[in-house]
Amino acid sequence: MIRRLVLWLDDRLGAASFARKALRKAFPDHWAFMLGEVAMYAYLALLVTGVFLTFFFTASGEDVVYQGSYAPLRGERMSAAYASVLQLSFDVRAGLVMRQIHHWAALVFVAAIVAHAMRVFFTGAFRRPREINWLIGTGLVLLAMAAGFTGYSLPDDLLSGTGIRIAYSVLLSIPVVGTWAAFLFFGGEFPAPVTIGRLLALHIMLLQGLILAALGLHLAIIWHQKHTQFRAPGRTENTVVGSPLWPNYAMKSAGLGLAVFAVLAALGGLVQINPVWLYGPYDPTTVSSPAQPDWYIGWLEGTLRLMPNWELRGFGHTIPEPFFPGVLVPGLLITVYALWPFIEQRLTGDRDVHHFLDRARDAPRRSGVGAAALTFVVLLTLAGSNDVMARFFGVPVETVTMVLRGVVLILPLVAGWVTYVVCRELKAAEGHPAAAWHAVRRGAGGGYIVEDEEG
Amino acid sequence: MSPRAVTVAAVIVVVGAALATAARSRAQTPPPPLPAPASGPSGDARRGADLYALHCASCHGATGRGTGDGIPLLGIGAAAMDFALSTGRMPLANPHQPMVRGRSTWTRGDIDALVAFVTSLAPGGPPIPAVYPAGGDLTRGQQIFAANCAPCHGTAGQGAAVGEGADAPDLYEATPVEIAEAVRIGPAPMPRFDAGVIDQYDLNSLVRYVLLLRAPADPGGFSLGHLGPVAEGFIAWVVGFAGLVVIIRLVGTTR
Amino acid sequence: MRPVERPVAAMLALSICGSLALVVVYAAGGQPQLEGVLLAVSLGALGAAIIAWALRLLPQEDVTDVREPEPSPPAVRAAATSALERGEEQLTGRRTLGRLLLGALAALVLVVFFPIRSLGPRPGRSMFHTEWQPGTFLIDGAGRRIRDGQLAAGSVITVFPEGHRGSPVSQALLIRVDPAELHLPPGRDTWAPKGHVAFSKICTHAGCPVGLYRAAAHQLLCPCHQSTFDVLRGAMPVFGPTTRALPQLPLQIDADGYLRATGDFSAPVGPGFWELS
Numbered sequence: 001m002i003r004r005l006v007l008w009l010d011d012r013l014g015a016a017s018f019a020r021k022a023l024r025k026a027f028p029d030h031w032a033f034m035l036g037e038v039a040m041y042a043y044l045a046l047l048v049t050g051v052f053l054t055f056f057f058t059a060s061g062e063d064v065v066y067q068g069s070y071a072p073l074r075g076e077r078m079s080a081a082y083a084s085v086l087q088l089s090f091d092v093r094a095g096l097v098m099r100q101i102h103h104w105a106a107l108v109f110v111a112a113i114v115a116h117a118m119r120v121f122f123t124g125a126f127r128r129p130r131e132i133n134w135l136i137g138t139g140l141v142l143l144a145m146a147a148g149f150t151g152y153s154l155p156d157d158l159l160s161g162t163g164i165r166i167a168y169s170v171l172l173s174i175p176v177v178g179t180w181a182a183f184l185f186f187g188g189e190f191p192a193p194v195t196i197g198r199l200l201a202l203h204i205m206l207l208q209g210l211i212l213a214a215l216g217l218h219l220a221i222i223w224h225q226k227h228t229q230f231r232a233p234g235r236t237e238n239t240v241v242g243s244p245l246w247p248n249y250a251m252k253s254a255g256l257g258l259a260v261f262a263v264l265a266a267l268g269g270l271v272q273i274n275p276v277w278l279y280g281p282y283d284p285t286t287v288s289s290p291a292q293p294d295w296y297i298g299w300l301e302g303t304l305r306l307m308p309n310w311e312l313r314g315f316g317h318t319i320p321e322p323f324f325p326g327v328l329v330p331g332l333l334i335t336v337y338a339l340w341p342f343i344e345q346r347l348t349g350d351r352d353v354h355h356f357l358d359r360a361r362d363a364p365r366r367s368g369v370g371a372a373a374l375t376f377v378v379l380l381t382l383a384g385s386n387d388v389m390a391r392f393f394g395v396p397v398e399t400v401t402m403v404l405r406g407v408v409l410i411l412p413l414v415a416g417w418v419t420y421v422v423c424r425e426l427k428a429a430e431g432h433p434a435a436a437w438h439a440v441r442r443g444a445g446g447g448y449i450v451e452d453e454e455g
Numbered sequence: 456m457s458p459r460a461v462t463v464a465a466v467i468v469v470v471g472a473a474l475a476t477a478a479r480s481r482a483q484t485p486p487p488p489l490p491a492p493a494s495g496p497s498g499d500a501r502r503g504a505d506l507y508a509l510h511c512a513s514c515h516g517a518t519g520r521g522t523g524d525g526i527p528l529l530g531i532g533a534a535a536m537d538f539a540l541s542t543g544r545m546p547l548a549n550p551h552q553p554m555v556r557g558r559s560t561w562t563r564g565d566i567d568a569l570v571a572f573v574t575s576l577a578p579g580g581p582p583i584p585a586v587y588p589a590g591g592d593l594t595r596g597q598q599i600f601a602a603n604c605a606p607c608h609g610t611a612g613q614g615a616a617v618g619e620g621a622d623a624p625d626l627y628e629a630t631p632v633e634i635a636e637a638v639r640i641g642p643a644p645m646p647r648f649d650a651g652v653i654d655q656y657d658l659n660s661l662v663r664y665v666l667l668l669r670a671p672a673d674p675g676g677f678s679l680g681h682l683g684p685v686a687e688g689f690i691a692w693v694v695g696f697a698g699l700v701v702i703i704r705l706v707g708t709t710r
Numbered sequence: 711m712r713p714v715e716r717p718v719a720a721m722l723a724l725s726i727c728g729s730l731a732l733v734v735v736y737a738a739g740g741q742p743q744l745e746g747v748l749l750a751v752s753l754g755a756l757g758a759a760i761i762a763w764a765l766r767l768l769p770q771e772d773v774t775d776v777r778e779p780e781p782s783p784p785a786v787r788a789a790a791t792s793a794l795e796r797g798e799e800q801l802t803g804r805r806t807l808g809r810l811l812l813g814a815l816a817a818l819v820l821v822v823f824f825p826i827r828s829l830g831p832r833p834g835r836s837m838f839h840t841e842w843q844p845g846t847f848l849i850d851g852a853g854r855r856i857r858d859g860q861l862a863a864g865s866v867i868t869v870f871p872e873g874h875r876g877s878p879v880s881q882a883l884l885i886r887v888d889p890a891e892l893h894l895p896p897g898r899d900t901w902a903p904k905g906h907v908a909f910s911k912i913c914t915h916a917g918c919p920v921g922l923y924r925a926a927a928h929q930l931l932c933p934c935h936q937s938t939f940d941v942l943r944g945a946m947p948v949f950g951p952t953t954r955a956l957p958q959l960p961l962q963i964d965a966d967g968y969l970r971a972t973g974d975f976s977a978p979v980g981p982g983f984w985e986l987s
Contacts, residue, residue: 014926017827024773025773025775026772026773026775026901028707029707029708029710030677030707031703031704031706031707032707033698033707034703034706034707035700035701035845037705038696038699043716045584048919052567059867067654071593071594071891072593072594072596072664072667073594073597074593074594075594076594076597076598076686080860089674090674093736093739094554094736094745096674096675096742096751097742097745100622100675100676100742100746101746103687104691104695106535107688107691107695108691108695108696108699109688109697111691111692111697112693112696115700129780147798158601158605158610159610159684162918162934165916165917165918168916168917168918169915169916169917169981170916172981172982172984173981173983174984175984176984176985178983178984179833179837179866179985180833181685181739182816182983183830183831183833184826184827184829185829186830187829188831188832189828189833189834189837189879190878190880190917191837192830201601203746203958215981224776225780226775238776238777239774239775240774240775240777241772241773242775243770243771243772244773244848247764247768248764248768248770248771249765251760251761251768252706252707252760252761252762252764252765254757254760255706255757255758255759255760255761255763255764256702256703256706256761257759258753258756258757258760259702259706259753259754259757259758259761260697260699260752261749261753261757262749262750262753262757263695263697263698263699263702263750263752264695265747265749265753265754266696266746266747266750266754267690267691267695267742267745267746268746268752269742269743269744269745269746269747269749270673270675270676270677270681270747271690271694272673272674272676272677273675273677273687274684275671275673275675275681278610278611278681279610280597280605281878282725283601283602283876284878284881284919285602285603285851285868285876285881285911286602286606286868286921286922287605287606287710287880287918287919287921287932287933287934288601288605288606288609288610288924288933289605289606289607289609289615289617289921289933290609290615290625290682290683290685290933291918291933291934292683292684292685293684294684294687294688294815295684295685295687295688295689295691295692296688298684298688301935304915304916304934304951305951306741306933306937307951307952308951309947309950309952309953310953311953311982313734313987317984317985317986317987318982318983318984318985318986320981320983320986321915321951321952321953321955321982322916322951322981322982322983323780323917327918341498342494351788351853353779353780354803355777355936384662385685386936387615387933387936388617388682388685389612390614390616391616391622393614394477395620396618396619396620397616397618397619397936398618398619398936398938416871418847418862418866421878421963425942432644445595454868508777514716533895598835602868606921606922607931615933616932617924618924618929618931618936618938618949619927619929620923621924621927626737641865641925642862643925643926644832644925644927645922645924645925646865646885646923646924646925646927647862647864647865647866648865649860649861649862649865651859651860651861651862651865652850652860652865652866653865673741674742676742676743676746683890693902705761706761706765
């Protein structure tokens with residue numbers, strides 16, 4: 001049966017010559033290479049559940065009176081968008097579980113992307129010839145964040161509406177063009193009734209088109225360039241060793257995909273996420289606290305919370321405070337992140353082709369920079385929930401903010417320096433990086449001692 | 456990973472999930488019946504005088520004029536007295552402790568007696584409000600709550616930090632009368648909401664909604680304490696993503 | 711069935727059971743927790759079966775792929791570059807047409823701006839004023855006028871200009887304080903009759919409603935980024951990222967005892983923007 005299908009295809013497309021090589025393609029075995037795959041399967045779950053949600057969502061800011069089955073809001077005025085989300089959650093069979101799976105999938109999707117990007121960074125997998133795929137990957141991180149933000153803003157509840165409000169204000173803060181940009185993007189002065197419709201168009205059409213295109217390109221380049229791999233006895237720069245695509249890797253990958261769906265389904269069924277009925281419909285005249293965005297927007301929120309009240313005024317114009325934490329700092333961070341392969345080439349002078357991966361210790365400077373940047377962003381994310389932390393630890397929120405303002409500048413340097421020193425000592429103690437496994441233990445003098453397998 | 460391990464892991468997942476579901480359905484008891492309306496206390500002022508001398512006078516002064524350690528109680532009103540005593544905010548072991556909810560050490564009779572005594576010293580202050588949650592409207596209550604209470608106490612009444620170490624407490628233990636008292640007197644640092652801002656009908660509605668927030672239906676499953684995106688992000692990493700890392704370590708390890 | 715196959719078979723059977731149970735639950739009216747768990751069981755057991763199959767039942771073999779070097783062979787590179795250059799010469803030979811082509815493309819870029827311009831209205835001066843006029847009555851969220859005596863000291867209420875209930879730009883907080891404690895900026899002596907002060911409710915940092923009023927400290931707090939304002943001193947910022955005070959609304963009490971505005975806010979409301987001086 002399959003044989004006949006293959007022959008039928010080969011008659012028309014000449015597919016056999018491609019299939020012959022593709023089916024035996026080598027996939028190196030290492031668990032860390034599957035992080036990107038987790039993200040891909042989470043994205044697939046997002047697409048499937050997202051299509052279902054779209055059938056029930058009304059992208060309209062028009063006022064309606066809710067008459068559904070959630071009693072505490074019955075008779076309340078709200079946007080048609082919010083009402084349709086209530087309808088989906090309470091009156092469509094399997095609607096709530098689909099919505100929750102979608103939202104959990106989004107959180108796990110970005111988490112897996114971040115973990116995958118960290119793996120690529122710390123192993124140096126972005127080096128020549130893979131700089132283009134690093135850039136595409138950077139684009140995918142940003143697109144995923146944008147898709148997440150536009151998605152969780154759609155229900156038009158009190159929490160997400162506040163988030164749109166902040167996004168508007170950040171856009172408004174851009175020098176020269178900010179006011180026009182905010183009016184054009186949101187369709188007028190906040191709150192404009194057309195905003196929800198625009199966010200839906202971005203969320204389900206433009207952003208998904210871009211993500212699918214970038215993802216397709218990302219995978220095609222990986223396919224063409226073949227995987228990187230760690231050094232091991234018998235491996236060379238010119239070969240890739242691993243499981244064949246068919247049937248071994250295909251089975252493993254399909255199993256992983258199903259496992260991702262299963263974890264998301266379990267979360268979607270058992271753990272309540274974004275209970276918009278408790279938040280209430282968006283009302284621009286009220287707010288709730290604590291007010292946090294989804295976790296991957298947390299670092300932007302944290303930057304806004306930590307930044308001191310500096311603002312530039314003069315010549316009849318203002319560069320408002322939110323521009324610096326909301327646009328400038330993230331813009332610089334993202335630029336350095338995107339251009340890192342080229343920056344590293346400039347710093348090290350190493351422009352060679354690398355198919356073998358580094359371990360973190362093999363490149364102490366890169367690992368140090370990565371650790372510092374990661375610490376910085378994690379601290380900013382924590383700062384995004386400074387009021388929650390303040391309550392948890394029983395200290396004033398102002399104290400948390402003041403402490404974090406210092407910590408966010410100092411701790412990344414410390415983390416980067418410690419990482420650098422540890423990596424350098426590990427590397428120095430080890431000798432040749434291509435050597436076989438060693439036991440490493442802490443020496444009495446504070447350094448590291450590497451023992452041979454025989455010893 | 457051996458097939459046996461796969462089996463064991465799957466069984467654990469299924470059994471755990473089933474138990475969790477069972478636990479949830481047990482937890483979904485019907486909401487508490489709406490309590491009867493409060494009646495004004497008619498305590499024994501003489502007994503109140505004795506209690507006052509014993510427990511209150513050292514800080515608030517023998518005649519309720521206050522000292523360096525306690526505010527004057529003259530004209531403070533029955534609602535403020537009743538609120539402080541019935542929520543366990545008073546007495547404090549020492550005057551520098553923060554005034555937070557605790558287990559009330561008073562009997563109902565003690566409280567009534569103290570209220571009667573202190574209000575007999577000087578008139579004034581809001582009386583203990585009457586509240587009839589059953590007479591309120593849930594939707595109106597949600598609106599009043601969202602506009603006036605959620606900014607500090609959170610959309611689910613879970614409480615929040617409101618700056619300078621001040622805490623808007625959660626509303627899960629407050630009785631209908633205590634909720635109404637807090638609205639009317641504005642226990643520091645909370646503002647007060649008189650009948651000119653929240654009228655009797657709105658107050659009834661508000662209390663009815665707050666009582667619902669004690670045990671909301673949570674149709675989505677575990678509520679994560681209604682902490683919102685912070686808790687959700689935490690679960691996404693330590694349960695969702697970390698669980699998947701365990702799986703890829705099993706799937707992707709070399710032989 | 712061979713013993714080594716049994717766990718896989720068991721997983722597959724479990725998956726079938728999960729799927730069938732899910733069908734039953736759905737047909738019976740659905741229940742979110744059971745739906746999620748049963749879906750997880752049917753997908754997870756299937757995934758576990760496939761993974762176990764791949765790891766235990768398939769022959770484990772390594773294949774080795776040979777990488778093709780990234781730069782193409784020199785001859786191919788030379789052929790490609792020369793093809794490119796030949797085409798370029800054919801085009802750049804016609805100078806005038808080439809320049810006109812660039813001009814046409816540049817003109818087309820202008821055209822692209824028109825649909826973008828249609829996305830929203832011109833900002834104009836709309837950011838500089840609100841709906842408050844001299845004499846406008848203050849109303850509450852239900853549309854009722856506010857009168858003197860309605861608010862006790864320590865009270866707060868969200869107010870709107872009459873005719874614009876719920877207005878997002880004109881929303882204001884009316885707070886009653888002890889007039890003796892007020893230290894308003896110079897020139898605002900008459901703006902707070904009998905201790906009634908009103909400020910824009912929109913945070914001057916990122917625009918969230920400044921909904922948290924700590925009455926004891928007379929401070930307003932924005933929950934989004936913790937900008938804090940001192941009500942007694944004209945809502946001057948005392949903590950957080952904001953740089954500007956909340957604009958104040960001048961008030962008066964009319965002959966009938968109603969609260970009315972005597973004009974617009976003391977400054978443009980909301981977050982900063984380029985045109986703000």
